[in-house]
Amino acid sequence: MPESLPPDLVDLRDRVQAFIDDDLRPLDDALGDDANAPVPSETRQRVRERSRELGFFGMTQPKAFGGSQAGPLALTVVRETLAAANLRVAGGVFGPGPGVLGAAEGDLRERYLEPLLRGEKRGAWAFTEPGDAPRPTWAKRDGDDLLVTGRKAYVSGGADADFYSVLVNVEEDGAGAGGTAMVVVDRELPGLTIERAFESMEGGGHVELAFDAVRVPQARVVGRIGEGMPRALGNIGQMRLGMAAQATGLSMWVTEYVERHITQPHRSGTRLGDREGVRLHYGDLRIGTFAARATLYRAARLAEAASKPEDALNEGMAAKVFCTEHAGRAVDTAVQLVGGAALIKGHPLERLYRQVRSMRIAEGASDILRLNIARGRIEFDAGRL
Numbered sequence: 136m137p138e139s140l141p142p143d144l145v146d147l148r149d150r151v152q153a154f155i156d157d158d159l160r161p162l163d164d165a166l167g168d169d170a171n172a173p174v175p176s177e178t179r180q181r182v183r184e185r186s187r188e189l190g191f192f193g194m195t196q197p198k199a200f201g202g203s204q205a206g207p208l209a210l211t212v213v214r215e216t217l218a219a220a221n222l223r224v225a226g227g228v229f230g231p232g233p234g235v236l237g238a239a240e241g242d243l244r245e246r247y248l249e250p251l252l253r254g255e256k257r258g259a260w261a262f263t264e265p266g267d268a269p270r271p272t273w274a275k276r277d278g279d280d281l282l283v284t285g286r287k288a289y290v291s292g293g294a295d296a297d298f299y300s301v302l303v304n305v306e307e308d309g310a311g312a313g314g315t316a317m318v319v320v321d322r323e324l325p326g327l328t329i330e331r332a333f334e335s336m337e338g339g340g341h342v343e344l345a346f347d348a349v350r351v352p353q354a355r356v357v358g359r360i361g362e363g364m365p366r367a368l369g370n371i372g373q374m375r376l377g378m379a380a381q382a383t384g385l386s387m388w389v390t391e392y393v394e395r396h397i398t399q400p401h402r403s404g405t406r407l408g409d410r411e412g413v414r415l416h417y418g419d420l421r422i423g424t425f426a427a428r429a430t431l432y433r434a435a436r437l438a439e440a441a442s443k444p445e446d447a448l449n450e451g452m453a454a455k456v457f458c459t460e461h462a463g464r465a466v467d468t469a470v471q472l473v474g475g476a477a478l479i480k481g482h483p484l485e486r487l488y489r490q491v492r493s494m495r496i497a498e499g500a501s502d503i504l505r506l507n508i509a510r511g512r513i514e515f516d517a518g519r520l
């Protein structure tokens with residue numbers, strides 16, 4: 136639970152809060168009242184520099200590459216505290232993580248992982264298939280190469296990426312067994328096209344990719360053929376816990392926002408918070424946020440104690456579903472209690488409404504995760520209560 140953190144994590148939380156109060160909040164205030172105001176690149180740069188100086192930037196980066204790789208619990212503390220401040224400028228606090236390239240060796244490490252962590256190259260994650268795909272993206276061996284064919288949808292940051300980490304199904308043939316593989320594909324390779332670029336409602340930019348027999352050296356497979364899906368799942372587990380932390384921090388911000396709103400004078404002459412019906416909604420908000428924090432920290436502790444990511448996979452999914460669904464209800468309640476002003480474009484709740492809605496789909500749609508949790512228990516005897 137957040138109140139039984141060891142002293143070093145309490146100190147970490149205090150340091151994040153000081154970073155927010157001394158650096159991030161003034162930069163955020165300078166953007167003005169419009170919650171959708173773009174963050175200028177100089178501000179992003181300033182956040183990155185200050186985060187580096189204070190030691191937060193490297194927390195998502197391995198020690199072998201000069202980072203300070205923090206564990207799941209420490210990252211949860213930082214992510215939740217940052218989200219509870221609901222700042223537009225918080226995007227640059229963490230440096231790029233290795234993602235699925237974490238175990239890359241040799242050429243893959245030098246050409247992609249190291250420049251990625253130094254911020255010299257950008258990568259994007261291509262996992263999701265379009266709804267109308269006739270078959271999942273596949274690859275067949277051709278000498279030392281793979282020929283990759285298919286399509287990928289919703290590749291976030293794909294328009295600016297130098298390379299994509301693509302999940303493919305390699306066909307079995309005389310040269311070897313088939314199976315899923317994570318392949319690094321350069322953006323400029325012949326046969327790879329960006330079919331469509333679009334923005335989603337929370338402000339993210341994505342592309343849809345088409346691969347037409349794109350020739351990729353087999354040396355660009357991360358690990359071995361057959362390891363693609365486990366590697367993808369290992370990576371996604373951390374992302375889900377991160378999203379649960381973000382959703383919970385935002386729920387904390389919303390709860391405090393509602394409290395301020397309902398305890399201020401209202402034109403009716405009676406504070407909204409003095410009405411029983413409003414108190415019931417506010418009470419529910421507090422109960423849900425309390426439960427979300429309890430869920431988040433339990434999942435983070437289990438992830439911290441796990442010897443391999445699979446040991447806390449089910450709990451990470453449970454936390455992601457619970458915390459993001461609560462955040463959705465919390466923002467919806469807040470919009471209702473604040474009224475029409477919350478619907479005006481640029482209001483912080485208008486922005487949050489769009490932001491938290493996407494969280495129930497990104498990194499695994501809620502219902503799919505529910506099915507996975509049920510399957511984990513019924514078919515693999517995995518998962519705790």
Ligand SMILES: Cc1cc2nc3c(=O)[nH]c(=O)nc-3n(C[C@H](O)[C@H](O)[C@H](O)COP(=O)(O)OP(=O)(O)OC[C@H]3O[C@@H](n4cnc5c(N)ncnc54)[C@H](O)[C@@H]3O)c2cc1C
Nearest residue numbers: 260261262263289290291335339493496497498499500502
């Ligand atoms: C903001 C954002 C960023 C994203 N970034 C990336 C990215 O960088 N890379 C990437 O690869 N993907 C990315 N995605 C894609 C994301 O992972 C998918 O949208 C998500 O996994 C759901 O897949 P889908 O959209 O194809 O929906 P579908 O799989 O078609 O599911 C749609 C709905 O159908 C229902 N459903 C589907 N199957 C079942 C079932 N078996 N039983 C019951 N109900 C079911 C559920 O209600 C589900 O929500 C991103 C998505 C968003 C919103």
